[in-house]
Amino acid sequence: MKCELYNDHFENAKSYQIPSAQLIIADIPYNLGRKAYASNPAWYKDGDNANGESELAGKKFFDTDGDFKINNFFDFCTRYLKKEPTKSGACGKSSGAPAMIVFCAFEQMQMVIDEGHKHGLKHAYPLIFIKPSSAQALKANMKILGGCEYAIVLYRDKLPKFNNNGKMIVNWFNWLTDGVEIPKIHPTQKPVRMLKRLIEIFTDYGDVVIDPCAGSGSTLRAAAELGRNAYGFEIKKNFYRKSKAKMIANIQPDIFTVMYEAQQQERRQAFINGQTSLLMG
Template sequence: MANKAYASNPAWYNGGDDKNGESKKANSTFFDTDVDFRIAEYMHFCSRMLVKEPKKGRNKAPAMVVFCAFEQLQMVIDYGKRYGFQHYIPLTFIKKSSAQALKANMKIVGGCEYGLVLYRDKLPKFNNDGQMIMNWFHWDIDNSYPKIHPTQKPVPVLKRLIEIFSDPGDTVIDPVAGSGSTLRAAAELNRSAYGFEIKKDMFRLANEKMLNHAEMSLLAL
């Protein structure tokens, strides 16, 4: 994404209109970490944080969920295998609208988010309540939660994933916590939650706006 983060978004221009000239967001990234994200270190950290698989029993193994661009799926799969995540399940999240408004009269625009469920050897814990769960989900948004991060994931989506792959009392860890929405979702589902964030301003906003009524930990590195 790099400096093209807003390339198909009206925010590229002042007032969302190209007649007004480019805004400060033109040719910019969401964050400097978009350019210098070290996926090998990320995978190593996650592999250390994820609990070991139980030797016996079904539906007890842990899982890791990664959101990424469609073009990044294979890279995440390959790096995951280097650090012990030998298997994966692809996920697609369907939106009601597209952020690529500037491209709408030029081509088919993107209306999906993508992700992967990574796991080691055993199938991860799976709570389906007797219902078939497909590998696609609606991108449900709840505007009652504060909007802090430009790529913030909706709390309802995160809650659904947490419900499926963990039990009440389990621990949820977000290595790139951002707005803290994962931690908020976990807390509302009676899971323990820990998040890590290197951006001090994001750490402050998440604590002040997203996590101020929840008991959890967000660590600034």
């Protein structure tokens, strides 16, 4: 399996000759500006306002947030997303169409849907991730605190590839946190465990996953450990270096997960072949 992270902007992807993706996952900038830590105890030393402000007070998460261009992002994604299959899936089954998952702030959801529609991603639906607690502790006496993360699934015409193993999957998930074996590299890092769950649903063993805003590289690690080919871009050198050294160094696919996935894929293909034979016969 390939697992490649490039210290470059996704707009320069052409020079790396990466393949088209079955799934693109991205955590785009939330554009919080200098209020990134405004409702988080980290604004103060040791999380206590009696100690005065910390070095994070009035700081942005990233100095590149203002440079993010949503139109350019979707240009890249729709260029590197696999083409639609020519045939629909078997009766009662989704097709093998590709999909995008974009993590964003609640206020950005409609913008992401609208921009996707401009780029031919005509359909979208939300995903909601329920956290066990809220980081907005400083607003506890002012408002109901946000305890969720949000994402949008986008696709063109045909329903994306969908692996549910016969079980219903709803559009809300419990926020699955990582253990100490996963390094903390990025302030908005998404858990590997949770990313694996999404990758399992929308891809098969051997498929390609691309993360244009790779950050910590947790998406690449999740994909590679599941036996998917993973490619990512990260322009910040410090995140790139830490990811290469700690997150994606010496990744080995989880052999038991890969074997199970391969078996399930064979069964699905056998079912599709059987249905096709019945239709032709």
